[in-house]
Amino acid sequence: MTTPPKPGSYEIPSEMRDFAEKSVDQARKAFDSFLDAAYKASNALDTQTTSAQVNMRAVAGAAVSFAEQNMSASFNYAQKLVRAGTVEDVLKIQTEFAKHQIETLTKQVQEMGAVAGGKGPAKN
Numbered sequence: 001m002t003t004p005p006k007p008g009s010y011e012i013p014s015e016m017r018d019f020a021e022k023s024v025d026q027a028r029k030a031f032d033s034f035l036d037a038a039y040k041a042s043n044a045l046d047t048q049t050t051s052a053q054v055n056m057r058a059v060a061g062a063a064v065s066f067a068e069q070n071m072s073a074s075f076n077y078a079q080k081l082v083r084a085g086t087v088e089d090v091l092k093i094q095t096e097f098a099k100h101q102i103e104t105l106t107k108q109v110q111e112m113g114a115v116a117g118g119k120g121p122a123k124n
Contacts, residue, residue: 055118062115066108073101 077097084090 051118055116058115058118059112062108062112066112069104069108070101073097073104 077093080093080097081090084093
């Protein structure tokens with residue numbers, strides 16, 4: 001609803017008002033699109049952060065579990081060594097331990113890679 005122009009005043013042409021109104025509507029739509037994109041980006045960041053935290057917890061848990069396994073194997077190895085009666089027994093125990101540890105470490109590296117990649121423990 002427009003007010004009739006006062007004498008001596010300049011009337012803004014209706015085309016210019018229409019153009020200005022369309023510009024404001026377009027700006028509002030653009031801003032709404034921007035806000036929508038910002039909310040989506042924020043939600044995606046939250047999801048990624050949560051995912052990264054879950055992966056870090058899994059990696060840390062796997063590392064602690066592997067350390068526990070390796071320490072247990074080392075204590076068992078030390079116990080066998082102190083009970084060895086001959087040099088041949090020591091060499092046999094050492095060879096078995098080295099072979100077992102190489103196999104174990106290979107599996108642990110594979111599992112750690114899977115866990116770090118968010119795929120969970122590797123299946124053999």
